[in-house]
Amino acid sequence: MFSEQDKDALYRIIHARRDIRTFLTTPIPEEIVKHLLEAAHHGPSVGYMQPWSFILVTKDTIKERLAWAADKERRALAIHYEDDRQDQFLGLKIEGIKQAPLTICVTCDPTRGGSHVLGRNSIPETDVLSTACAIQNMWLAACAEGLALGWVSFYKKADIRNILGIPPHIDPVALLSIGYTDHYPSKPILETANWEKRRSLDDLVFHETWGGKV
Amino acid sequence: MFSEQDKDALYRIIHARRDIRTFLTTPIPEEIVKHLLEAAHHGPSVGYMQPWSFILVTKDTIKERLAWAADKERRALAIHYEDDRQDQFLGLKIEGIKQAPLTICVTCDPTRGGSHVLGRNSIPETDVLSTACAIQNMWLAACAEGLALGWVSFYKKADIRNILGIPPHIDPVALLSIGYTDHYPSKPILETANWEKRRSLDDLVFHETWGGKV
Numbered sequence: 275m276f277s278e279q280d281k282d283a284l285y286r287i288i289h290a291r292r293d294i295r296t297f298l299t300t301p302i303p304e305e306i307v308k309h310l311l312e313a314a315h316h317g318p319s320v321g322y323m324q325p326w327s328f329i330l331v332t333k334d335t336i337k338e339r340l341a342w343a344a345d346k347e348r349r350a351l352a353i354h355y356e357d358d359r360q361d362q363f364l365g366l367k368i369e370g371i372k373q374a375p376l377t378i379c380v381t382c383d384p385t386r387g388g389s390h391v392l393g394r395n396s397i398p399e400t401d402v403l404s405t406a407c408a409i410q411n412m413w414l415a416a417c418a419e420g421l422a423l424g425w426v427s428f429y430k431k432a433d434i435r436n437i438l439g440i441p442p443h444i445d446p447v448a449l450l451s452i453g454y455t456d457h458y459p460s461k462p463i464l465e466t467a468n469w470e471k472r473r474s475l476d477d478l479v480f481h482e483t484w485g486g487k488v
Numbered sequence: 489m490f491s492e493q494d495k496d497a498l499y500r501i502i503h504a505r506r507d508i509r510t511f512l513t514t515p516i517p518e519e520i521v522k523h524l525l526e527a528a529h530h531g532p533s534v535g536y537m538q539p540w541s542f543i544l545v546t547k548d549t550i551k552e553r554l555a556w557a558a559d560k561e562r563r564a565l566a567i568h569y570e571d572d573r574q575d576q577f578l579g580l581k582i583e584g585i586k587q588a589p590l591t592i593c594v595t596c597d598p599t600r601g602g603s604h605v606l607g608r609n610s611i612p613e614t615d616v617l618s619t620a621c622a623i624q625n626m627w628l629a630a631c632a633e634g635l636a637l638g639w640v641s642f643y644k645k646a647d648i649r650n651i652l653g654i655p656p657h658i659d660p661v662a663l664l665s666i667g668y669t670d671h672y673p674s675k676p677i678l679e680t681a682n683w684e685k686r687r688s689l690d691d692l693v694f695h696e697t698w699g700g701k702v
Contacts, residue, residue, distance in 0.1 A: 275504070275672070280497035281632045287490065287498055288527050288625050313502050315689045317624065320641050322676055322684040329694045336696055351609050363606070381698075387684065392577070393641035395565050399616060400641050403661070406620035407627075411502050413532065414628070418495045427534050427607035427614050439697040447617070458489070462536055470536040470601065475529045480543045482550055483653040484595075 294422035297453035317408030321392030508636035531622030535606030
C-alpha cells in the first residue's frame with residue numbers, strides 16, 4: 275500500500291520535527307492552514323468522539339494577552355529553579371506567541387459524544403489523549419509544509435479560558451504557535467541548551483513484563 | 489526541505505490510518521518493530537522528559553491474561569448500554585489482543601526528569617499528552633509499514649499493572665495490538681458500524697475566540 279519512498283518520507287518528517295520558539299511574521303497561506311487542520315481532524319479518537327476544536331488566533335491584541343498569560347506563568351515557575359537553572363529557564367523564549375502569525379488553541383470537549391463514549395468509560399483521559407494524537411498529526415503536517423510549530427505549555431487554564439471565552443467544561447489542551455522560521459534546528463532546543471539529553475531507546479524497552487530484558 | 493511527494497506521502501498515511509481489531513498471526517520482523525519504537529521515541533515531550541516506556545508482549549500466556557482483563561471490562565461496560573446499542577457494543581472485537589503477534593503496553597512515568605519538569609509544572613497531564621504523541625508517531629509508522637494497530641482502551645489499570653508487573657506510580661497509558669491483517673478498511677470501523685460519523689471540520693474551527701466565525 276505504501277512505497278519505500280513513502281515510508282522514508284514519514285520517518286524523515288518524524289525525525290526532523292522540532293518544537294520551535296522563534297518565528298518570522300510571514301503569513302501562512304489559508305490553504306496550508308486547512309491542510310494542518312485536516313491532518314489533525316484525521317487523528318484517532320476513542321469511541322470516534324472527535325473531542326477537539328481549534329481556535330485560530332491571528333489578532334495581535336489577543337496574541338498579546340496569551341503571551342502575557344504565558345509570561346506570568348513563566349515568572350511564577352522560575353521561582354522553583356535556582357541559580358544557573360533559573361537563568362537557563364528564563365532564557366527560554368516565549369515571545370514566539372507574539373511573533374508567530376497564527377496561534378491555534380486546541381481544546382478538548384469531554385462531553386462530546388454523549389454520556390457513554392466507548393473506551394472513555396474505562397479511561398476518562400482518553401479524550402485528551404485523542405486530542406494529543408490530533409496535535410501530533412498537525413505538528414508533522416506543519417513540519418512537512420516547512421512550518422515551525424511551538425507547543426506552549428506554561429499557562430493557567432483559567433487565564434486561557436478568560437482570554438478566549440472558552441466555556442468552563444472545555445479543556446484548553448494546547449497553545450500552538452505556528453509560522454515560518456529562518457532557523458529550524460536539527461536537534462531539540464532543550465538538548466542544545468544542555469537542559470536534557472535524548473535517552474537511550476534500549477533503556478526504555480522491556481520484554482513481556484516491566485523490567486524484562488532479553 | 490520536504491518535497492511535494494514527501495508531503496503527499498504524509499497526508500496519505502495520516503488519512504489511511506485506522507484502528508484495527510483483526511489480525512493475522514504472521515510475525516513482525518524485528519527490524520520493523522525497531523522502526524516503530526524509534527518513531528515513538530522521536531515524539532515530542534514536555535521539557536524533553538521522554539516519559540514513555542514500551543513493554544513488548546509476545547507470549548501467549550500473557551496476551552491471554554490481557555485479553556481476559558479487556559473482556560472483563562467490556563462485559564462491565566455493556567451493562568451501561570441498552571438494547572441495540574448493547575448488541576452493537578458486544579459485537580466489537582477484542583479478540584485482537586490474542587490474535588496479534590505483538591502487543592505493546594506504552595507506559596508513562598510521571599517522575600521521569602525530576603521534580604520540576606518544564607511545562608509539566610503548569611499542566612501536569614502534559615506527560616501523558618507527550619506519551620500520546622509518541623503513540624501517534626508509532627501508529628503512523630505502523631500504517632506506513634503495512635501493519636495494523638488497535639488501541640485497546642477497555643481495561644482497569646490495576647489489572648494491567650498486576651499482569652505486567654508495572655509499579656504503582658507508572659501509568660499504563662495504552663495497550664496496542666500490532667500485526668498484519670487481511671482487511672485494512674478505508675473508513676473507521678465505528679463509522680461503518682454506524683456507531684458515530686465523522687464530524688464536519690467547519691463546525692470545529694473558530695476564529696479569534698470560542699464560537700467565533702468569519
